[in-house]
Amino acid sequence: MRLACCFFIALFIETGCERSSKLHTPPASSTWEQVLKQARGQTVTIAMWDGDPLVNSYMRDYVASELKQQHDITLRAVGGQGNALVNKLMVDLEAGRTTGDFDVMWINGETFYQLREIKALYGPFTERLPNNQYIDWENPFIAVDFQQPVDGYECPWGNVQLALIYDSEAISEPPRTKEALATWIKRHPGRFTFDNSFTGMTFLKSLLIEFAGGPEALKGPFNDEVYETASTQLWDWVRDVQPYLWREGKTFPEGVAQLHQLFSNDEVDFTMSNNDGEVDNKVLQGVLPKTARGYVLESGTIRNSHYLGIPVNAPHKAAALVLCNFLISPEAQLKKASPEVWGDGTVLSTKLLPEEWKAKFEQIPGRERIAPRSELEKKALMEPVSEIMVRLHADFREKIIEHVSE
Incomplete structure (x- = not known):
């Protein structure tokens, strides 16, 4: 399907897109001051996920205000992500539209892969950004997006890690291995579950990597044999604990928001998040109890x-x-990392930052309920290729959800 999509517009890409790029792009020889001068008075439109009020507030109240004040640029944020962006750009390219509807997109993973395949991304551009000097491109969690090198075609904006969240009032020491977690679940029937959407599947994907043999096991292109062997063990693990999950594992929360609600209502003792900073963020919002860790x-x-x-x-x-340059500035990144603002992890390297900024990033106010990011990174796993997530979703429905009704 991917190859067909790419071939479908390949001939156009070499003509219309190239003309479009030259029409709207500051020349490569431009200095940054010349870029700033050209940008003054423009309205920049960003297509992004708009499902979180704090994220929206950060963009509307802080970023838009600073852009206008510092550079006389008006920020316009519109909803749009994933396949919707890919489909929109495919239609544009096929129709020869040299002027699109937005200027920046919040992307990663499968979306990045598809946009690169159809040559819908401008770049490489990251080295044109002055604040790029603070990004460590030797860090694979920055330089590689779902096993695909970034190569300057997207600018890192935030960095997060899946975290389990527990009620410290009910649990003094949480289980830290898959074996200990299975034992805990069986000893506390109905008090654990995971959602059947992105966060829950990322949790299962983390377990899958261990079943496959560890951090290096799923690197590189999709390997069906390796996946089948590891996923068989994963589904055995899930089926083993399934009768002891919330509602006996006959149903699962539809998303992480519902899982948070179950946790807050004391129906389960665990929730989870793809953002390690969210435990403090959601406590400050009153979504999670103060005892969450x-x-x-x-x-x-x-x-x-x-x-x-x-x-x-x-x-x-x-x-x-x-x-893009403003969003990776130390000021904007530190603001975003604050749990009371967003709690999104920084993409800047403290080793590369000026001295006055290092301490600020190492001691972010309000981050109290989880270990520092530098400590968590020691146990960080890289995203495998996106096919893994597609297969996990499908297999979870077939082997776990549908299995219950048999």
Whole structure:
């Protein structure tokens, strides 16, 4: 399907997209001051996930205000992510639209792969950004997106790691291995579950990596034999604990928001999040109780980055570059990392930051209920290829959900 999609518009890409890129792009010889001058007075549109009020507030109240004040750029945020972005750009490219509807996109993983395949991304551009100097491109959690090298075609924006969250009032020491977790679940029937959406599948994916043999086992292209062997063990583990899960494992929360609600209502003793900073963030919001604490398994949990991409037909590429540069500035990254603002992990390397910023990032106010990010990174697992997640979703429905009704 991917190859068919790419072939479908391949001939157009070499003509229309190239003309579009030249039409709207500041020349490669431009200095940063010239980029800033070209961007002044422009409106930059970012397509992004808009499902969290704090994320929306960060963009609307802080980023938009600073962009206007510092650079006379107006920020416009619109909803859009994943397949919707890919489909929109495919239609644009096929129709020869050299002026698109947005300038920057919040992307990663499968979306990045598909956009690169159809040559819908402008780049490489990250080295044009002055704040790129603070990003450690030797870090694979930054330089590689779901096993695909970034190569300057997307700018890292945030970095997060899956964390399990437990009630410290009910649990003095949480289980830290898959074996200990299975034992705990059986001893406390009905007090554990996971959602059947992205967060829950990321939890299962973290276990899958251990069943496969550890951090290196699923690196590289998709290997059906390795996946089948490891996933067989994973589904055996799930079926073993399933009768002891919430509602006897006959149903699962539809998303992490519902799982958070079960936790807050004291129906379960665990919840989880793809963002290690969310335990403090959600406590401050009143979504989770003050007794909530976060941790990662001894075998590790998935850590990944989310990125900013610029379409080849972005109408305001100068403003797009300025927006990306601002969003990876120490000021904007520190603001975003604060749990009371967002709690999103920084993509900046403390080793590369000026001295006055290092301590600020190492002691982020409000991060109290989980270990420092530098400690969690020791147990971080890289995202395998996106096919793994697709297979996990399908197999979970077939082998676990449908299995219950048989």
